[in-house]
Structure formats: structure tokens, C-alpha cells
Amino acid sequence: MALDTAPKGWRSFARYSMLTIVALFILFPVYTTVIAALKPGNKVLDNPLLPNAFTLDVLKNAWTEGRLGRYLMNTTIVAVIVTSVQLVTSIASAYAFSFLKFPLKRLVFGIFLSTMLVPLEVTLVVNRRTIDSLGWLNSFQGLTVPFIATAFGTFLLRQVFMQIPPDLREAAQMDGLGHWGFMKEVAIPLVRPTLGALGLFSFLSSWNQYLWPSLITTEDDMNTVQTGLRHLASSDLDKPNLIMAGTIIAAVPILIVLVVFQKQLVRGLTAGAVKG
Amino acid sequence: MAIKSRRLREIPLAFAMLGPSLLVLITFVLYPLGKAVWLGQQTCDVQGKNCKSVGWGQYTNVVKSDQFQHALWVTVKFAMITVPIGLALGVGLAVLADKQLRGMRFFRTIFSSTIATSVAVASLMWLFLLQPSVGVLANLGWLHNIFPVIKEPGLLNDSGTALWSVGISSIWANLGFTFILVTAGLQGVPKEMHESAYVDGAGGWMRFTNVTLPLISPTLLFTTVVLTSRAFQAYGEMDLLTNGGPIPQDSTTTVTYLIYGSSSIIKNNDGLQAAVAVLLFVILLALSALQFRGFGKRVHYGS
Secondary structure (H helix, E strand, C coil): CCCCCCCHHHHHHHHHHHHHHHHHHHHHHHHHHHHHHCCCHHHCCCCCCCCCCCCCHHHHHHHHCCCHHHHHHHHHHHHHHHHHHHHHHHHHHHHHHHHCCCCCHHHHHHHHHHHCCCCHHHHHHHHHHHHHHCCCCCCHHHHHHHHCCCHHHHHHHHHHHCCCCHHHHHHHHHCCCCHHHHHHHHHHHHHHHHHHHHHHHHHHHHHHCCHHHHHHCCCHHHCCHHHHHHHHHHHCCCCHHHHHHHHHHHHHHHHHHHHHCHHHHHHHHHHHCCCC | CHHHHHHHHCHHHHHHHHHHHHHHHHHHHHHHHHHHHHHCCEECCCCCCCCEECCCHHHHHHHHCHHHHHHHHHHHHHHHHHHHHHHHHHHHHHHHCCCCCCCHHHHHHHHHHHHHCCHHHHHHHHHHHHCCCCCCHHHCHHHHHHCHHHCCCCCCCCCCCHHHHHHHHHHHHHHHHHHHHHHHHHHCCCHHHHHHHHHCCCCHHHHHHHHHHHHCHHHHHHHHHHHHHHHHHCCHHHHHHCCCCCCCCCCCCCHHHHHHCCCCCCCCCHHHHHHHHHHHHHHHHHHHHHHHHHHHCCCCCCC
């Protein structure tokens, strides 16, 4: 449909030119990062805009001496634990709110909801003290346990569970299907798409955490990728190519995850960003 | 009778299913909030122990202090830089890419790409651009001849440019997120609306302001709220790029940095940190209430 008056070819040429210029601007920091990471140390500062030398040694160094390999492993452990346990606790509590009968249900639900109003930054002063008194500084417990339950996930899944007609639950009960069976056969299959979005959102949030790990991690062995980069940047500022190599290694896994889970992303973002 | 017995019979199951979540949420969200309110009227030693009550007046003292007011002002400026520019760029990019043309997927992927950067990754990329000795811009002779501030003292070390520099890094890092949200919003705008507006003689700009913008206003409100709360909670950028500095002006010490920053003046006093954290909570609550009320009336949620 030719809605506009100007010749079509000219209009799309103008649009493509704009798109290209904007794309170049957005990619500029990525470009300088990549060429720096591929240059040996003595070449980084002369001609920072041109790839005038090439080596993979810096990436290797960042992985071993820069300890990015270790940091990535720590982050993966943390993100996988937080995501999987969060999914389990969210399903369990959403199920209880939707299908179980028990006293004080509204009050308990109110408690869950109220936690969504509290930003992370407000609680961490006291959480650091709590983790310290539990002896969990520099530990995976400290990095994961505060985040293994989420009111947001509970709320999101409950929204979907509530769409199941009560009759269906009654009928299933008549047929002798207990709660466990009903959950496995009916409830969980229904929320599978939501679980995907929630899981991706939990994984990204956990992977990208910066403030909390920097508050409770003092040993280099326990650094996540994010605090590890901070460590690298503060100790090796004279080797910008090493830092940039570390940055690339830190970004690639998330890039892969996002490409694989593209579909879940938009859904997860629009539903989840409030808590971001 | 049957219902009542079921109500009681299911208590153990409900307890088992809700217990773990409830325990975590109370221990790490609700208790810390309450405890922070209490701690906010105490003063603690360097180890965070031996906290002594100094009275609720500590909150008023914090509010009246130059440091808090300065940090709040820096935070507001940071939000006023990053939110409008970030939103406008995101909408601009989304509109630019909202055409069924060959290769558009490629451009959309690039525009979304910064979503893959964590705050540490994005900040270090920008640190390498802006840093005055090893940074890219500082090693382009022609550029720092025109703008000497790039090398001396450096964009991140000059009190006039530091906050803007951190802001630009933050806008870049959030651009992919904003682009994806606005694109999703645009895809919900029915094509017929545009066509009938065109038939009525509306030009491109008119169609954008009178048809597109009102129809994506829920998305815009949502994005604004998220970007604002992110701006108020920004920490990693300041920690990695400026350490809250340059000193003595503390040009990038936001409220969140004031609480947690490694060079913050209150970093050794849990009591004061808690007081500022509680004040941040109140500010954020008030802010989102305000945004939803003021903006909410003008948002078009469709029929």
C-alpha cells in the first residue's frame, strides 16, 4: 500500500540510511571493545579505531589469569540454583493460593503481595548483616538463598491458575485425582509458557546482579562474573585489552541465552520489568 | 460441614507449599525493611556491631544534611537525563524499524542487542571509551585537540561532564530494553487506524502524534516507570565509572551510591545507611504513586 507521496525507492533508501547510521552508533562501543580484546598490549593505544593487529592470547589470558572461567562457573551455579528453586517455590505457592482451602489465606496473600513493593536496595543493608551472622559471607548460600522465593513469580503463575474453572478441579477430584496429579496433569502444562518467561527473567536478573554480590563477596574465589569484572578492572586498568576481553567473555553466554530464548524474552520483559 | 473439614484438612499441605516462600520473603524482604526502619535511629561502629539508639531525630538530621540533599539532587538530575532521552531514543528507533522491509530483522537485532549487556559489561565498555589515559577517545589526537576535557581531566573526572557521561552509558545500556518494549507496543497498533487517518488527510507526523502515541501510551507509561525506578536505583555505573566522584563535588553520588558506595561518607555506619535506605524506599513509593496518578489519567488503554 503506497500511502505516501514521495517515490517509494527514495523513501526506503532514506530509511535504510538512517537505520544504518543509528546501528553504527549503537555498535560503536561493541566494536572498540572487540578490536581492543583482539590486540596485543603494545598495540592497544595506537590507533584505537583500527584492527591493526590480531591475537587470541588476550582472550585466553582473561579466561585463565583473569579468572573469567572461574567467575563464569560461579555465576552459572548461582543463576541455575536461583532460577530452578524460584520456579519450584513459585509453582508451589501459586498452587496453594489457587486451589487449596486454608484459614487466613487473604492475609498470607497480602503478605506476599506487600513484598513486591520493597525495592532490593532498601533491604540489603540489613540482609548483609543477616548473611554475616549466618556465617554465609563468601558463600553460595549467601548469593542464592535471599532470592529463592519471589512474590512476583507466585503472582504471575496464580493469574494463570485462576483461569482454570473450579468445576474442572471438582471433576478431577471426583475422578480420584489428588492435588499432586492435578498439578502434574492440568496445572503445570497450562502455565508452561509463563514458566518459560518467568525462568528467563529470573535467570537474567540473577546473572546480572551486581550490588548484592559486591556486598557479601570479599574472596576472589567467590566472585561472580559481574563482581569479577569489577575486580579485573580495578587491578588491571593498565591492560585495557585484558579488561575488554573479560567483558566479551562475560557477555557472550547471555547473548547465546537470549538468541535461544528470543520468544520468551518479550513476554518476560513486559510482565517482569516492574520488578527489574 | 464437608467444606469446613476440607479447610482444616488442607492446612498441612498449604503450610508445606507456602512455608518455604513465606520464610524467605519474611526473612529477606519484610524483616529487613522493619529492621532498617529501627536501625535508622541508631548508630553503629565500623564492624556494624554495637548499635546504639540516637533517637528518631536521626531521620530528620539525614533529610536536612547537605550530603543527602546533594545525593537526591544528583539522582533527580540523573533520572532527568536518562529517562526522557532514553525513552525518546527508544521510541524513535522502534518507529524507524517498524516497517516490513527486507533486512529489518537484522536492524531490530542490533537495536535490541544492548539488552544482553549487564551493568558491569556496559559500564566497562564505556569506561574504555571515556577513560582519560587508556581510553579510546583520549587516544584520538584530533578529537582531544578539539575537546581538551577528554584528556584533561577526562570526561568522567570533570564535575561538569561526569554525570552526563555516566548517563550516556546508562542510556545506551537500557536502549535495547526500551526498544523491545516500544516495538511490542507498536505491533499492537492496528494498521487500519493508520489507513483511516491517512484517508482523513493526516500527514506522517500527525499520524504519529494523534494515532500512534495515544495507542502506545500504556507501554510508554510502563517504560517510564521502569526507567525511572532504574535511574533511582542505579549503582553499578557509578561504582565502575566514577566511584561517585569526581571529588570534592561528588558529582555522581546518587542516593543508592550514598548508601552502598565504597567511597561514600557513611559506608562505615549501618545506622545511617539504613536511614538513607528507608528514605529511598519512601521516595520510590511516592514516585511511582505520582507517576501512575498523574500519567494514568492521560493513558489510553483501548476499549
